[in-house]
Amino acid sequence: MHLVNEDPSEPINVIGASTGASPIVGIGHNGKVGWGITVSMVDTKDNFIEKFYHNGTYQYLGQAMTPRIREEIIEIKGQNPHVEKVIEVYICINIIIRLI
Numbered sequence: 241m242h243l244v245n246e247d248p249s250e251p252i253n254v255i256g257a258s259t260g261a262s263p264i265v266g267i268g269h270n271g272k273v274g275w276g277i278t279v280s281m282v283d284t285k286d287n288f289i290e291k292f293y294h295n296g297t298y299q300y301l302g303q304a305m306t307p308r309i310r311e312e313i314i315e316i317k318g319q320n321p322h323v324e325k326v327i328e329v330y331i332c333i334n335i336i337i338r339l340i
Contacts, residue, residue, distance in 0.1 A: 241265055290329055298329055305330060 243265060245252035256268015266277045290298050297304040308328040313321045 241268075288329075300330060 241254075241256060241258050243252055243254045252270075254265050254268055254270045256265040258264060258266050268275065292298045293304065297306055299305070310326050310328070312324045312326055314324060315321050
């Protein structure tokens, strides 16, 4: 699908793919960005609430733990890189599998 609107107030120039009878370009790109879709019902995320203290430690099983802090650098074309601070905490999850 190639969608072009030459109206200068709302210019559009998008190319990509879509499902039948869908009014959107689900997988595609324009002159500035590309995008895609994921169709999956898989649970890939678990949320935890961590209690951090003013000294930078966090609580895990009643003990004060020090998180690992690292920086990820995201390169941006034509701009200075963006530095994202990532704080990693230790979480142990016991999984019990019972065979029937």
